[in-house]
Amino acid sequence: MSDGLPFDKFKEECGVFAVYGHPEAANLAHLGLHALQHRGQESAGISASDGKMVYTHKSMGHAADIFTAGVLNRLPGHMAIGHTRYSTAGDTAILNAQPFSVDCHKGKIAVAHNGNITNARELRRDLELAGSIFQASSDTEVVLHLVARSGQPTLETALREALLELDGAYSLVFLAGDRVIVARDPHGFRPLAIGRMNLPSGPAYVFASETCAFDLIDAHHIGDVEPGEMVIAGPQGLTRQYFTPPAKKTSQCVFEHVYFSRPDSVVFGRSVHQSREMMGRLLSQECPVDADVVVPIPDSGVAAALGYSHASGIPFRHGLIRNHYVGRTFIEPSQAIRDFGVRLKLNPVRELLAGKRVILVDDSLVRGTTSQKIVRMVRTAGAKEVHLRISCPPTISPCFYGVDTPTKRELIAANQSVEEIRQFIGCDTLAYLSIEQLTTAVEDTDRRYCYACYTGNYPTPLVNIEDLMNSRPNR
Ligand code: AMP
DSSP: OOSSTTOTTOOOOEEEEEEESOTTHHHHHHHHHHHTGGGOOSEEEEEEESSSOEEEEEEESOHHHHOOHHHHHTSOSSEEEEEEEOOOSSGGGTTTOSOEEEEETTEEEEEEEESOBTTHHHHHHHHHHTTOOOSSSOTHHHHHHHHHHOOOSSHHHHHHHHHHHOOBOOEEEEEETTEEEEEEOTTOOSOOEEEEEEETTEEEEEEESSTHHHHHHTOEEEEEOOTTEEEEEETTEEEEEESSOOOSSOOEETHIIIIISOTTSEETTEEHHHHHHHHHHHHHHHSOOOOSEEEEOTTTTHHHHHHHHHHHOOOBOOOEEEOTTOOSOOOOOSSOOTTHHHHHHEEEOHHHHTTOEEEEEESOOSSSHHHHHHHHHHHHTTOSEEEEEESSOOOOSOOSSSOOOOOGGGOHHHHSOHHHHHHHHTOSEEEEOOHHHHHHHTTOTTOOEEOHHHHOOOSSOOTTHHHHHHSOOOO
16 A cells, blocks of 8 residues: 555655756645655655745645645745655754755755755764754754865865765755756665757756656656766756765665656656556465455555556456545544454455455555555455565565665564455465565566565665664655
């Protein structure tokens, strides 16, 4: 399943957008954020600039509600960056909303970030000892302080110096003086695509976490920011340079293809829908079961269920209907209404399920609590058998690179066998896609992806790994 209730445990994900050279830059950023809304729904922000001043507006909520015509009118200029995120709950949430901006001796800079800087705590401690004062608890603010303190003569070289200090995952977009600068960490954990718009006045350049943002604004996807690359869109057009050599082995996040990105996006050069459908096909070959219907857990299970159905010949049915209008304002009645949270989002189509042997397909299983409720719901609707198929391997280790997973203690597959999980969830059979087949589904022939959440092998050194395992990333 996906965003909204009852998944308030997942709070770290973000989407970024940037545009250079368009007279309605803030408007485009707003549309871009709307397309990237699935990457984080708690706060959104835009900084716009005419090359001299930086104007920022950020607030809690969805982009479409925040950026009214009045607000957008107060964000003039031909360049803009935008950010949408889940944030930590409580009073500090708005303080951590992005973009962050600073006015330092290098000029006015604003930044928005997708990913997790794994040495942020150490960098922050050093910066604070040297006198920097932080306003938020976000790792992204560290980048601005590093730039502000740099002895380098230009913004570009100061940025480069700052980036070289960072470990972990970052797809960053900056408003930097009269240009937009974007950069991607040398491992390439998180995506960052480049688009171009042809205007009568010349080209405009756009950057986004996912290409679905380009479709909405009629921009052409012309490639990706490469791992270790910095791309500058400015008065001279587009210039590209490596600020550091890409890592020997890149580590693109496979979970972008499993769950996080929209299926209509091309991520890391591959269609997300294609990957998911292939995951479903391979899952049906690896874990077949005799049944009457294949039912996706919407929306995230749909493409894999289609693949499962095609490969197995078992009919695909929309046996669960999702309500897309679930906000966060519902108050659960104290009287016993069981599974209220899941029922707000999903309702079974009894006619499709009653008396049937059902294969339920979902993209992932994290704590197992949602699946348990869904299986119960499908049984109550009259299903004779329920077979759960998961289109990725068991999630056994937290992510420290920008996907918010719970602690290892809370990850059901880190602590229980598949049979124990099956019993907890209450399904007749349970099976996951193997890591080998996941690799095939994303066409990872030369191991360019990160699978750490399924293997526990992290591609970068992590300071205080034990602490990290038991705490939530600080974003
Ligand atoms: P559970 O096993 O109950 O913890 O929840 C699993 C459900 O959460 C699956 O339907 C996934 O689609 C969804 N899910 C998995 N990872 C995430 C994430 N990082 N953010 C939001 N939802 C997620």
